Amino acid sequence: MKSIKAMICTSALAMAASVGAAHADKLTFYCSAQEDWCQLMARSFEDATGIDVNMTRKSSGETFAQVKAEASNPKGDVWWGGTGDPHLQAAEEGLTEEYMSPMREQLHAWAISQAESAGNRTIGIYSGALGYGYNTELLASNNLPEPSCWNDLLKPEFKGHVQMANPNSSGTAYTTLASMVQLFGEDEGFEFMKGLHANINQYTKSGSAPIKAAGRGENTIGIVFMHDAVKQAVSGFPVKVVAPCEGTGYEIGSMSIIAGARNMDEAKKFYDWALTPEAQNLALQVNAFQVPSNVNAQTSDKAPDMSTIKLIDYDFAKYGSSDERKRLLKKWDDEVSTLPQ
Numbered sequence: 001m002k003s004i005k006a007m008i009c010t011s012a013l014a015m016a017a018s019v020g021a022a023h024a025d026k027l028t029f030y031c032s033a034q035e036d037w038c039q040l041m042a043r044s045f046e047d048a049t050g051i052d053v054n055m056t057r058k059s060s061g062e063t064f065a066q067v068k069a070e071a072s073n074p075k076g077d078v079w080w081g082g083t084g085d086p087h088l089q090a091a092e093e094g095l096t097e098e099y100m101s102p103m104r105e106q107l108h109a110w111a112i113s114q115a116e117s118a119g120n121r122t123i124g125i126y127s128g129a130l131g132y133g134y135n136t137e138l139l140a141s142n143n144l145p146e147p148s149c150w151n152d153l154l155k156p157e158f159k160g161h162v163q164m165a166n167p168n169s170s171g172t173a174y175t176t177l178a179s180m181v182q183l184f185g186e187d188e189g190f191e192f193m194k195g196l197h198a199n200i201n202q203y204t205k206s207g208s209a210p211i212k213a214a215g216r217g218e219n220t221i222g223i224v225f226m227h228d229a230v231k232q233a234v235s236g237f238p239v240k241v242v243a244p245c246e247g248t249g250y251e252i253g254s255m256s257i258i259a260g261a262r263n264m265d266e267a268k269k270f271y272d273w274a275l276t277p278e279a280q281n282l283a284l285q286v287n288a289f290q291v292p293s294n295v296n297a298q299t300s301d302k303a304p305d306m307s308t309i310k311l312i313d314y315d316f317a318k319y320g321s322s323d324e325r326k327r328l329l330k331k332w333d334d335e336v337s338t339l340p341q
Helices: 002-024 035-049 060-069 084-092 109-117 136-141 171-184 186-197 209-215 226-234 264-274 277-286 322-335
Strands: 026-031 052-057 078-080 123-135 162-165 200-204 221-225 239-242 250-258
Touching (some): 026 035, 026 060, 035 052, 035 264, 035 277, 060 084, 060 171, 084 109, 084 171, 084 250, 109 123, 109 250, 123 136, 123 171, 123 209, 123 277, 162 171, 162 209, 171 186, 171 221, 171 250, 171 322, 186 322, 200 209, 209 221, 209 239, 264 277
Parallel strands (some): 026 052, 026 078, 162 221
Antiparallel strands (some): 123 239, 123 250
16 A cells, blocks of 8 residues: 555656646747747747747737736746837836846947846847838839938828838837937927828838838838838838938837746746847848847848937937836827827
């Protein structure tokens, strides 16, 4: 009898160990970059570590909303990619975990600055400038002038030819809204957004969707991060990339560990791995033309040259704060989105 009990006990312990080992080899990965890059990051981390990755791709705003909704029972472990503003808001609201990676010493100063402004609850993984792109063939066939500035997009002849994402769901579009407020001042910035609204044919959920539609010939002008427009041009679509003449904002794409992550050790392993030059160089395989945060990583020669673009001094701390982000989005909802088109 004692022998049988011992066997049962040993079997139960072995099963528990097996379940624990299986649990320890999993990572739930929320990704807010382009789909093919997300897939490549997930599969490459699996290959490098043997850890099984369950990846979900959503835009920055959608992922932030999901992380917040799951706060009492976190389902995700690490959130990688997407604009930094919602990552900063998540940090402020205690939705992400403080972590100091040993890889920090290899990163550009702007990546560390992003971390420090969030109490080390996020970190910069890439940067990219805001702008737009247009389909040269559609522009010509509609006898439209070539735009080169933000204010060009307000011209009556562009009515129905401009597309951008909804700033509530898209980090790209929120960066657009916050950039206009900083570039022109709040009153004039919102007047710009109202004028732009009159020419918008659709507000998409995803930030990169407008330029993909332009590449396919379904839309003329897409307001996006410039690297997304470059991707369409490099892929062979008739897209021209524009750095607006007045100046523009930019993003620091970020990464955060979700507070209360079920697989915290695996999340930290991914975090450290994602900051290596080898992991950041994967971007080149999927034509992701952002500037990587590791100083030893490669930047494509096709990537927009940030030194030649007139960048504003984007206030990430202010416009990534919970109160300011909520205020601007509500004001856009109330004063812009409700206007007729």
